Every structure is written in structure tokens, then in C-alpha cells.
Amino acid sequence: MTDNALIVVDMLNDFIRPDGALYCGPGAEAIVPFVQQRLAAHRRAGDAVIFLRDAHAPDDKEFARFPPHCVAGTPGSRIIDELKPRDDEPVLDKTRYSGFYGTDLAKILADYAPATVEVVGVCTSICVMDTVGGLANRDYAVTVPRAGVADFDEAFHRFALQRMERLYGARIVDTAR
Incomplete structure (x- = not known):
């Protein structure tokens, strides 16, 4: 059991790096220092930290x-080095927008039973929003820091927030916090 949890969504080479297959733009690169700070704060507090990672089949x-992006096992599907997960932090491979679809996220969160869940990552209007919807549907209190999310499209980003x-x-x- 933990008071809080942090879910880091798709902070992957293919989305964050300029040479990535589906680069989310400079806004995605710009959130990396903030996400690093949030990751460090949650780790210091002993909170649960969960990483979600797009991991597609070559013919998805x-x-x-x-x-094509984030093909499982390729460098593009790896979490960026700045946010390297610890051995005790779950990394859940997903093939759809929501972090709940086809993963153990619901069970992991039920085991941790956090009072609040903070969500950071990309893309605000796709995987972040769909994962937040899944959290809301499971009655979790959710926080999304503006400085911790980014999108390809600024209008979609604002709408998603x-x-x-x-x-x-x-x-x-x-x-x-």
C-alpha cells in the first residue's frame, strides 16, 4: 500500500528523440527534466512508480x-535513458492507447491501493488521456501536471487537458505537490 503512485506514459525514444519514428516535437523533449524531477520526488517518498511502454508487433x-513506431524490442520502444526504471518498478508493455488494455495495470494499482495517481508523459490527447480515463473509471483520484505532458498537436493537447x-x-x- 502506498499513498501515491506515478504513472509514466510512453517516454520512449520513438516519441521523445528528434530521430524517433513518431517524434512528438520539441514539447516532448522539454518535459523530460520535469518528469525526472517528479520521478525523483516519488521515489524519495516511497511511492509506487509504474512505466507504460508502447510495444507493437511489426504488423500492428x-x-x-x-x-510504424515503438516496435517491441527495438531501440525506439525503449524508455529514454534519463528515466531508466529501477528493477522494482513495473514496466508494462501496451499495444493500445489505454494503459489498462491488455496489461496488468489494474491489478498492480489494486495491490498498491494509492490514494492519488499522478500521470505524466506523451501524448496528452492519446495515451495519457485514455489512461486517465481508465483511472477515472476505476475511481482513482488523478493529478496531471501541465509541465509533465506533451502532444504532437497543441490544440489537441489543450483539449485533452x-x-x-x-x-x-x-x-x-x-x-x-
Whole structure:
């Protein structure tokens, strides 16, 4: 049991690095120092830390909508070096937008039983928002720091923050606790 949990969504080479297959832009690179700070703070507090990682098959149907990216086992699907998970921190491979789809995230969170869950990562309007929706549907109190999320599209980013706040009841904060 832990008071809080941090979920780090898709901070992967293919999304964060300029040479990545589906680079989210300079905004994604810009959140790395903030995510590092939040990761360090949660670790110091003894909170649960969970990483979500896109890990697609080479022929994933998602590639009809997006260029091939984060193919399981490739350098592009690796968590960026600055955020390297510890051995005791779960890294859940996912093949869809929500961190709950086809993963053990629900069970892991139930085991930790956090009072609040903070979510950081990319992309705000896709995997972050869908994971926050899953958290809301499971009655978790959710916090999303603006400085810890980024998107390909600034308009979608702003919309996703509003939707997560208004529909899912997430606390969208300018600074984290």
C-alpha cells in the first residue's frame, strides 16, 4: 500500500528523440527534466512508480493510422535513458492507447491501493488521456501536471487537458505537490 503512485506514459525514444519514428516535437523533449524531477520526488517518498511502454508487433493495425513506431524490442520502444526504471518498478508493455488494455495495470494499482495517481508523459490527447480515463473509471483520484505532458498537436493537447479535468475529474495542476 502506498499513498501515491506515478504513472509514466510512453517516454520512449520513438516519441521523445528528434530521430524517433513518431517524434512528438520539441514539447516532448522539454518535459523530460520535469518528469525526472517528479520521478525523483516519488521515489524519495516511497511511492509506487509504474512505466507504460508502447510495444507493437511489426504488423500492428495501429500502423494504418500512424507510421510504424515503438516496435517491441527495438531501440525506439525503449524508455529514454534519463528515466531508466529501477528493477522494482513495473514496466508494462501496451499495444493500445489505454494503459489498462491488455496489461496488468489494474491489478498492480489494486495491490498498491494509492490514494492519488499522478500521470505524466506523451501524448496528452492519446495515451495519457485514455489512461486517465481508465483511472477515472476505476475511481482513482488523478493529478496531471501541465509541465509533465506533451502532444504532437497543441490544440489537441489543450483539449485533452480540459477533457480530463471536466469529464474525468482529474486535477490539472501547474505544479505538482
